[in-house]
Amino acid sequence: MKEPQAAAEELHELTDAVLAAARVLVGVAAQSIAAAEGSVGVNQFRVMVIIASRGPLHSAALAEAMGVHPSNATRTCDRLVATGLLDRRDNPADRRHLQLTLTRKGQRLVDGVMQRRRAAINKLLVRMPQADRHRLTEALNQFAAAGGEPPEQDLWSVGWTTGPDAAAQS
Amino acid sequence: MKEPQAAAEELHELTDAVLAAARVLVGVAAQSIAAAEGSVGVNQFRVMVIIASRGPLHSAALAEAMGVHPSNATRTCDRLVATGLLDRRDNPADRRHLQLTLTRKGQRLVDGVMQRRRAAINKLLVRMPQADRHRLTEALNQFAAAGGEPPEQDLWSVGWTTGPDAAAQS
DNA sequence: CCTAACCCTTGCATCAATGCAAGGGTTGCT
DNA sequence: AGCAACCCTTGCATTGATGCAAGGGTTAGG
Numbered sequence: 001m002k003e004p005q006a007a008a009e010e011l012h013e014l015t016d017a018v019l020a021a022a023r024v025l026v027g028v029a030a031q032s033i034a035a036a037e038g039s040v041g042v043n044q045f046r047v048m049v050i051i052a053s054r055g056p057l058h059s060a061a062l063a064e065a066m067g068v069h070p071s072n073a074t075r076t077c078d079r080l081v082a083t084g085l086l087d088r089r090d091n092p093a094d095r096r097h098l099q100l101t102l103t104r105k106g107q108r109l110v111d112g113v114m115q116r117r118r119a120a121i122n123k124l125l126v127r128m129p130q131a132d133r134h135r136l137t138e139a140l141n142q143f144a145a146a147g148g149e150p151p152e153q154d155l156w157s158v159g160w161t162t163g164p165d166a167a168a169q170s
Numbered sequence: 171m172k173e174p175q176a177a178a179e180e181l182h183e184l185t186d187a188v189l190a191a192a193r194v195l196v197g198v199a200a201q202s203i204a205a206a207e208g209s210v211g212v213n214q215f216r217v218m219v220i221i222a223s224r225g226p227l228h229s230a231a232l233a234e235a236m237g238v239h240p241s242n243a244t245r246t247c248d249r250l251v252a253t254g255l256l257d258r259r260d261n262p263a264d265r266r267h268l269q270l271t272l273t274r275k276g277q278r279l280v281d282g283v284m285q286r287r288r289a290a291i292n293k294l295l296v297r298m299p300q301a302d303r304h305r306l307t308e309a310l311n312q313f314a315a316a317g318g319e320p321p322e323q324d325l326w327s328v329g330w331t332t333g334p335d336a337a338a339q340s
Numbered sequence: 341c342c343t344a345a346c347c348c349t350t351g352c353a354t355c356a357a358t359g360c361a362a363g364g365g366t367t368g369c370t
Numbered sequence: 371a372g373c374a375a376c377c378c379t380t381g382c383a384t385t386g387a388t389g390c391a392a393g394g395g396t397t398a399g400g
Binding site: 241242246249 | 355356357358359360361365366367
Binding site: 023 | 180181183184185187188189190191192193194195196197198199287288291292294295296297298299302303304305306307308309310311312313314316317
Protein backbone atom coordinates (compact mmCIF):
# COMPACT_ATOMS: atom_id res chain seq x y z
CA MET A 1 0.00 0.00 0.00
CA LYS A 2 1.05 3.47 -0.72
CA GLU A 3 0.56 5.65 2.18
CA PRO A 4 -2.59 7.58 1.70
CA GLN A 5 -2.09 8.42 5.28
CA ALA A 6 1.04 10.38 4.65
CA ALA A 7 -0.35 12.06 1.59
CA ALA A 8 -3.41 13.24 3.43
CA GLU A 9 -1.31 14.51 6.22
CA GLU A 10 0.84 16.49 3.91
CA LEU A 11 -2.12 18.02 2.21
CA HIS A 12 -3.50 18.95 5.51
CA GLU A 13 -0.30 20.62 6.42
CA LEU A 14 -0.33 22.56 3.22
CA THR A 15 -3.81 23.75 3.89
CA ASP A 16 -2.64 25.08 7.20
CA ALA A 17 0.23 26.83 5.55
CA VAL A 18 -2.11 28.43 3.08
CA LEU A 19 -4.40 29.58 5.82
CA ALA A 20 -1.54 31.09 7.72
CA ALA A 21 -0.37 32.90 4.65
CA ALA A 22 -3.88 34.07 3.95
CA ARG A 23 -4.05 35.54 7.36
CA VAL A 24 -0.94 37.55 6.73
CA LEU A 25 -2.22 38.70 3.38
CA VAL A 26 -5.51 39.82 4.74
CA GLY A 27 -3.65 41.82 7.31
CA VAL A 28 -1.67 43.48 4.56
CA ALA A 29 -4.79 44.25 2.61
CA ALA A 30 -6.51 45.81 5.54
CA GLN A 31 -3.52 47.90 6.42
CA SER A 32 -3.11 49.22 2.97
CA ILE A 33 -6.65 50.44 2.90
CA ALA A 34 -6.65 51.78 6.36
CA ALA A 35 -3.62 53.78 5.43
CA ALA A 36 -5.50 55.35 2.56
CA GLU A 37 -6.08 58.79 3.81
CA GLY A 38 -9.35 60.37 3.06
CA SER A 39 -10.82 57.03 3.98
CA VAL A 40 -13.35 55.74 1.57
CA GLY A 41 -15.46 52.88 2.75
CA VAL A 42 -14.87 49.34 1.70
CA ASN A 43 -17.69 49.31 -0.75
CA GLN A 44 -16.70 52.54 -2.31
CA PHE A 45 -13.24 51.27 -2.73
CA ARG A 46 -14.61 48.17 -4.30
CA VAL A 47 -16.41 50.25 -6.84
CA MET A 48 -13.26 52.06 -7.65
CA VAL A 49 -11.38 48.84 -8.11
CA ILE A 50 -14.00 47.45 -10.41
CA ILE A 51 -14.02 50.56 -12.50
CA ALA A 52 -10.26 50.74 -12.55
CA SER A 53 -10.01 47.24 -13.87
CA ARG A 54 -12.97 47.19 -16.21
CA GLY A 55 -12.59 50.52 -17.88
CA PRO A 56 -15.54 52.83 -18.30
CA LEU A 57 -18.75 51.27 -17.13
CA HIS A 58 -22.33 52.25 -17.04
CA SER A 59 -24.24 52.09 -13.84
CA ALA A 60 -26.17 48.96 -14.60
CA ALA A 61 -23.03 47.03 -15.39
CA LEU A 62 -21.49 48.19 -12.17
CA ALA A 63 -24.53 47.14 -10.19
CA GLU A 64 -24.41 43.82 -11.91
CA ALA A 65 -20.73 43.38 -11.16
CA MET A 66 -21.31 44.17 -7.53
CA GLY A 67 -24.41 42.12 -7.26
CA VAL A 68 -26.55 44.90 -5.91
CA HIS A 69 -29.63 46.82 -6.92
CA PRO A 70 -28.97 49.53 -9.51
CA SER A 71 -30.15 52.23 -7.19
CA ASN A 72 -27.37 51.36 -4.82
CA ALA A 73 -24.83 51.66 -7.54
CA THR A 74 -26.16 55.08 -8.30
CA ARG A 75 -25.89 56.23 -4.75
CA THR A 76 -22.52 54.78 -4.07
CA CYS A 77 -21.33 56.57 -7.15
CA ASP A 78 -22.97 59.72 -5.85
CA ARG A 79 -20.73 59.58 -2.85
CA LEU A 80 -17.64 58.95 -4.88
CA VAL A 81 -18.48 61.75 -7.24
CA ALA A 82 -19.05 64.00 -4.28
CA THR A 83 -15.59 63.20 -2.99
CA GLY A 84 -14.11 63.84 -6.37
CA LEU A 85 -12.92 60.30 -6.88
CA LEU A 86 -15.26 59.32 -9.64
CA ASP A 87 -16.32 60.94 -12.83
CA ARG A 88 -19.81 60.32 -14.10
CA ARG A 89 -20.80 61.74 -17.44
CA ASP A 90 -23.21 61.18 -20.22
CA ASN A 91 -22.08 59.16 -23.13
CA PRO A 92 -22.86 61.29 -26.15
CA ALA A 93 -23.03 58.23 -28.33
CA ASP A 94 -25.84 56.64 -26.39
CA ARG A 95 -27.33 58.73 -23.71
CA ARG A 96 -29.02 55.83 -22.06
CA HIS A 97 -25.77 54.63 -20.63
CA LEU A 98 -23.45 56.89 -18.78
CA GLN A 99 -19.76 56.58 -18.37
CA LEU A 100 -18.10 55.95 -15.07
CA THR A 101 -14.40 56.57 -14.82
CA LEU A 102 -12.02 57.36 -12.04
CA THR A 103 -10.86 60.89 -11.69
CA ARG A 104 -7.17 61.44 -11.48
CA LYS A 105 -7.57 61.70 -7.77
CA GLY A 106 -9.44 58.44 -7.69
CA GLN A 107 -6.85 56.70 -9.77
CA ARG A 108 -4.16 57.99 -7.51
CA LEU A 109 -5.96 56.65 -4.50
CA VAL A 110 -6.28 53.21 -5.99
CA ASP A 111 -2.70 53.26 -7.13
CA GLY A 112 -1.60 54.32 -3.71
CA VAL A 113 -3.32 51.43 -2.04
CA MET A 114 -1.91 49.05 -4.56
CA GLN A 115 1.53 50.43 -4.12
CA ARG A 116 1.36 50.20 -0.38
CA ARG A 117 0.23 46.69 -0.78
CA ARG A 118 3.05 45.73 -3.03
CA ALA A 119 5.52 47.42 -0.79
CA ALA A 120 4.25 45.58 2.24
CA ILE A 121 4.45 42.27 0.49
CA ASN A 122 7.88 43.04 -0.77
CA LYS A 123 8.99 43.83 2.68
CA LEU A 124 7.95 40.40 3.77
CA LEU A 125 9.48 38.67 0.81
CA VAL A 126 12.91 40.10 1.24
CA ARG A 127 12.98 38.56 4.65
CA MET A 128 12.71 35.14 3.14
CA PRO A 129 15.65 33.02 2.16
CA GLN A 130 16.41 33.52 -1.48
CA ALA A 131 15.93 29.89 -2.30
CA ASP A 132 12.42 29.88 -0.94
CA ARG A 133 11.57 32.91 -2.94
CA HIS A 134 12.02 31.17 -6.20
CA ARG A 135 10.07 28.13 -5.17
CA LEU A 136 7.35 30.28 -3.82
CA THR A 137 6.94 32.12 -7.06
CA GLU A 138 6.37 29.04 -9.07
CA ALA A 139 4.23 27.28 -6.57
CA LEU A 140 2.15 30.34 -6.04
CA ASN A 141 1.51 30.73 -9.69
CA GLN A 142 0.33 27.18 -9.80
CA PHE A 143 -1.91 27.84 -6.92
CA ALA A 144 -3.44 30.93 -8.41
CA ALA A 145 -3.92 29.05 -11.61
CA ALA A 146 -5.77 26.34 -9.76
CA GLY A 147 -7.92 29.02 -8.23
CA GLY A 148 -9.07 30.11 -11.60
CA GLU A 149 -11.04 33.27 -11.86
CA PRO A 150 -12.34 34.28 -8.54
CA PRO A 151 -15.84 35.64 -8.51
CA GLU A 152 -16.48 39.27 -9.01
CA GLN A 153 -15.62 39.82 -5.43
CA ASP A 154 -12.26 41.15 -5.96
CA LEU A 155 -10.99 43.90 -3.99
CA TRP A 156 -7.65 42.59 -4.72
CA SER A 157 -7.51 42.49 -8.42
CA VAL A 158 -6.51 45.92 -8.00
CA GLY A 159 -6.50 46.12 -4.52
CA TRP A 160 -8.64 45.00 -1.78
CA THR A 161 -10.35 42.61 0.45
CA THR A 162 -13.78 42.04 1.65
CA GLY A 163 -12.94 40.81 4.99
CA PRO A 164 -11.95 42.75 7.97
CA ASP A 165 -12.46 46.29 7.53
CA ALA A 166 -10.09 48.96 8.03
CA ALA A 167 -10.25 49.15 11.74
CA ALA A 168 -6.75 48.21 12.54
CA GLN A 169 -5.20 49.61 15.58
CA SER A 170 -6.41 52.51 17.46
CA MET B 171 28.76 42.31 -9.71
CA LYS B 172 25.65 40.39 -9.20
CA GLU B 173 22.78 41.48 -11.34
CA PRO B 174 20.64 43.55 -9.16
CA GLN B 175 18.58 43.98 -12.23
CA ALA B 176 17.61 40.37 -12.40
CA ALA B 177 17.08 40.09 -8.71
CA ALA B 178 14.73 43.01 -8.68
CA GLU B 179 12.83 41.58 -11.55
CA GLU B 180 12.40 38.31 -9.84
CA LEU B 181 11.19 39.93 -6.70
CA HIS B 182 8.71 41.85 -8.68
CA GLU B 183 7.45 38.72 -10.23
CA LEU B 184 7.06 37.13 -6.88
CA THR B 185 5.09 40.03 -5.60
CA ASP B 186 2.72 39.60 -8.48
CA ALA B 187 2.39 35.96 -7.73
CA VAL B 188 1.56 36.72 -4.14
CA LEU B 189 -1.02 39.24 -5.16
CA ALA B 190 -2.62 36.76 -7.49
CA ALA B 191 -2.74 34.18 -4.76
CA ALA B 192 -4.13 36.70 -2.34
CA ARG B 193 -6.90 37.42 -4.71
CA VAL B 194 -7.85 33.81 -4.83
CA LEU B 195 -7.70 33.50 -1.09
CA VAL B 196 -9.86 36.50 -0.51
CA GLY B 197 -12.37 35.02 -2.86
CA VAL B 198 -12.38 31.88 -0.80
CA ALA B 199 -12.82 33.82 2.39
CA ALA B 200 -15.70 35.80 1.03
CA GLN B 201 -17.41 32.72 -0.31
CA SER B 202 -17.13 30.85 2.90
CA ILE B 203 -18.75 33.63 4.84
CA ALA B 204 -21.40 34.26 2.28
CA ALA B 205 -22.27 30.61 2.29
CA ALA B 206 -22.91 30.75 5.99
CA GLU B 207 -26.58 30.46 6.15
CA GLY B 208 -28.33 32.70 8.56
CA SER B 209 -25.94 35.24 7.23
CA VAL B 210 -24.31 37.32 9.87
CA GLY B 211 -22.55 40.39 8.69
CA VAL B 212 -18.83 40.53 8.33
CA ASN B 213 -18.39 42.50 11.48
CA GLN B 214 -20.47 40.18 13.49
CA PHE B 215 -18.53 37.32 12.14
CA ARG B 216 -15.37 39.06 13.08
CA VAL B 217 -16.58 39.32 16.63
CA MET B 218 -17.30 35.66 16.67
CA VAL B 219 -13.90 34.80 15.36
CA ILE B 220 -12.19 36.95 17.91
CA ILE B 221 -14.14 35.40 20.71
CA ALA B 222 -13.63 31.94 19.38
CA SER B 223 -9.91 32.40 19.33
CA ARG B 224 -9.44 34.43 22.46
CA GLY B 225 -11.66 32.57 24.81
CA PRO B 226 -14.12 34.37 27.02
CA LEU B 227 -13.76 38.09 26.75
CA HIS B 228 -15.30 41.06 28.37
CA SER B 229 -16.81 43.76 26.29
CA ALA B 230 -14.01 46.26 26.72
CA ALA B 231 -11.41 43.78 25.57
CA LEU B 232 -13.48 42.97 22.55
CA ALA B 233 -13.88 46.62 21.69
CA GLU B 234 -10.18 47.05 22.08
CA ALA B 235 -9.44 44.09 19.87
CA MET B 236 -11.73 45.43 17.21
CA GLY B 237 -10.56 48.97 17.53
CA VAL B 238 -13.98 50.41 18.08
CA HIS B 239 -15.82 52.28 20.77
CA PRO B 240 -17.09 50.09 23.61
CA SER B 241 -20.65 51.01 22.92
CA ASN B 242 -20.36 49.46 19.52
CA ALA B 243 -19.07 46.28 20.94
CA THR B 244 -22.06 46.19 23.21
CA ARG B 245 -24.50 46.64 20.42
CA THR B 246 -22.87 44.25 18.03
CA CYS B 247 -23.02 41.71 20.79
CA ASP B 248 -26.65 42.59 21.30
CA ARG B 249 -27.35 41.51 17.78
CA LEU B 250 -25.41 38.31 18.12
CA VAL B 251 -27.12 37.49 21.37
CA ALA B 252 -30.45 38.18 19.75
CA THR B 253 -29.61 35.70 17.01
CA GLY B 254 -28.57 33.15 19.56
CA LEU B 255 -24.98 33.03 18.45
CA LEU B 256 -23.40 34.64 21.44
CA ASP B 257 -23.74 34.13 25.13
CA ARG B 258 -23.28 37.11 27.40
CA ARG B 259 -23.35 36.59 31.11
CA ASP B 260 -22.13 38.10 34.29
CA ASN B 261 -18.90 36.86 35.67
CA PRO B 262 -19.70 36.00 39.27
CA ALA B 263 -16.09 36.48 40.24
CA ASP B 264 -15.97 40.08 39.16
CA ARG B 265 -19.22 41.58 38.15
CA ARG B 266 -17.59 44.48 36.45
CA HIS B 267 -16.57 42.33 33.56
CA LEU B 268 -18.94 40.09 31.78
CA GLN B 269 -18.19 36.97 29.88
CA LEU B 270 -18.67 36.64 26.20
CA THR B 271 -18.67 33.18 24.74
CA LEU B 272 -20.09 31.61 21.64
CA THR B 273 -23.19 29.56 21.99
CA ARG B 274 -23.09 26.13 20.54
CA LYS B 275 -24.90 27.50 17.56
CA GLY B 276 -22.34 30.25 17.23
CA GLN B 277 -19.47 27.85 17.47
CA ARG B 278 -21.04 25.68 14.87
CA LEU B 279 -21.36 28.61 12.55
CA VAL B 280 -17.73 29.57 12.91
CA ASP B 281 -16.64 26.01 12.50
CA GLY B 282 -18.76 25.69 9.44
CA VAL B 283 -17.15 28.66 7.81
CA MET B 284 -13.70 27.43 8.64
CA GLN B 285 -14.48 24.03 7.37
CA ARG B 286 -15.81 25.39 4.14
CA ARG B 287 -12.71 27.45 3.89
CA ARG B 288 -10.39 24.55 4.38
CA ALA B 289 -12.36 22.47 1.97
CA ALA B 290 -12.20 25.13 -0.69
CA ILE B 291 -8.49 25.51 -0.29
CA ASN B 292 -8.02 21.80 -0.39
CA LYS B 293 -9.95 21.63 -3.55
CA LEU B 294 -7.54 24.04 -5.13
CA LEU B 295 -4.50 22.31 -3.78
CA VAL B 296 -5.32 18.94 -5.14
CA ARG B 297 -5.37 20.45 -8.56
CA MET B 298 -1.75 21.38 -8.25
CA PRO B 299 1.11 19.17 -9.35
CA GLN B 300 2.33 17.17 -6.41
CA ALA B 301 5.82 18.54 -6.67
CA ASP B 302 4.62 22.08 -6.36
CA ARG B 303 2.61 21.20 -3.35
CA HIS B 304 5.60 20.33 -1.35
CA ARG B 305 7.50 23.40 -2.35
CA LEU B 306 4.53 25.54 -1.66
CA THR B 307 4.20 24.26 1.84
CA GLU B 308 7.71 25.13 2.80
CA ALA B 309 7.81 28.41 1.02
CA LEU B 310 4.50 29.42 2.45
CA ASN B 311 5.58 28.69 5.92
CA GLN B 312 8.58 30.88 5.38
CA PHE B 313 6.35 33.56 4.10
CA ALA B 314 3.98 33.42 7.00
CA ALA B 315 6.92 33.45 9.33
CA ALA B 316 8.21 36.57 7.64
CA GLY B 317 4.79 38.06 8.11
CA GLY B 318 5.13 37.77 11.81
CA GLU B 319 2.17 38.51 13.93
CA PRO B 320 -0.59 39.83 11.84
CA PRO B 321 -2.56 42.64 13.35
CA GLU B 322 -5.76 42.08 15.16
CA GLN B 323 -7.55 41.76 11.90
CA ASP B 324 -8.33 38.20 11.97
CA LEU B 325 -11.15 36.79 10.22
CA TRP B 326 -8.89 34.11 9.31
CA SER B 327 -7.25 33.13 12.45
CA VAL B 328 -9.32 30.55 14.00
CA GLY B 329 -8.33 27.19 13.00
CA TRP B 330 -5.20 27.50 11.48
CA THR B 331 -2.05 28.17 13.15
CA THR B 332 -1.44 24.88 14.67
CA GLY B 333 -3.97 22.29 15.29
CA PRO B 334 -4.34 19.81 12.53
CA ASP B 335 -7.97 19.80 12.77
CA ALA B 336 -8.58 22.44 15.14
CA ALA B 337 -11.47 23.45 13.04
CA ALA B 338 -13.13 20.14 13.11
CA GLN B 339 -14.29 20.62 16.63
CA SER B 340 -17.79 21.58 17.18
C1' DC C 341 -44.83 58.36 -35.05
C1' DC C 342 -45.36 55.58 -31.10
C1' DT C 343 -44.60 52.00 -28.24
C1' DA C 344 -41.78 48.68 -25.90
C1' DA C 345 -37.47 48.15 -23.66
C1' DC C 346 -33.92 49.78 -21.17
C1' DC C 347 -31.33 52.97 -18.20
C1' DC C 348 -30.68 56.19 -14.41
C1' DT C 349 -32.42 58.63 -10.48
C1' DT C 350 -35.26 59.60 -6.39
C1' DG C 351 -38.27 58.95 -2.50
C1' DC C 352 -39.33 55.84 1.19
C1' DA C 353 -37.95 52.57 4.56
C1' DT C 354 -34.75 49.61 7.05
C1' DC C 355 -30.70 47.84 9.16
C1' DA C 356 -25.80 47.85 10.62
C1' DA C 357 -21.91 50.30 12.33
C1' DT C 358 -19.95 54.03 14.68
C1' DG C 359 -18.87 57.81 18.10
C1' DC C 360 -19.90 60.71 22.07
C1' DA C 361 -21.74 61.61 26.37
C1' DA C 362 -24.40 60.54 30.35
C1' DG C 363 -25.69 57.30 33.85
C1' DG C 364 -25.83 53.38 36.94
C1' DG C 365 -22.83 49.26 38.76
C1' DT C 366 -18.93 47.15 41.00
C1' DT C 367 -14.41 46.89 42.99
C1' DG C 368 -10.28 48.42 45.23
C1' DC C 369 -7.69 51.51 47.86
C1' DT C 370 -7.32 54.92 51.28
C1' DA D 371 -17.02 54.49 54.73
C1' DG D 372 -16.01 56.98 50.69
C1' DC D 373 -13.95 58.09 46.56
C1' DA D 374 -11.64 57.04 42.34
C1' DA D 375 -11.35 53.98 38.57
C1' DC D 376 -13.38 50.93 35.58
C1' DC D 377 -17.00 48.61 33.08
C1' DC D 378 -21.36 48.13 30.57
C1' DT D 379 -25.46 50.14 28.67
C1' DT D 380 -28.47 53.59 26.55
C1' DG D 381 -30.01 57.67 24.17
C1' DC D 382 -28.93 60.68 20.41
C1' DA D 383 -27.07 61.51 15.93
C1' DT D 384 -24.80 60.29 11.62
C1' DT D 385 -23.19 57.73 7.82
C1' DG D 386 -23.39 53.86 4.50
C1' DA D 387 -25.53 50.11 2.23
C1' DT D 388 -29.58 48.00 0.57
C1' DG D 389 -34.14 46.98 -1.78
C1' DC D 390 -38.50 48.29 -3.92
C1' DA D 391 -41.32 51.06 -6.59
C1' DA D 392 -42.34 55.03 -9.25
C1' DG D 393 -40.97 58.35 -12.71
C1' DG D 394 -38.61 60.71 -16.49
C1' DG D 395 -35.12 59.93 -20.49
C1' DT D 396 -33.46 57.74 -24.60
C1' DT D 397 -33.20 54.49 -28.27
C1' DA D 398 -34.54 50.87 -31.41
C1' DG D 399 -38.23 48.64 -34.02
C1' DG D 400 -42.59 48.59 -35.92
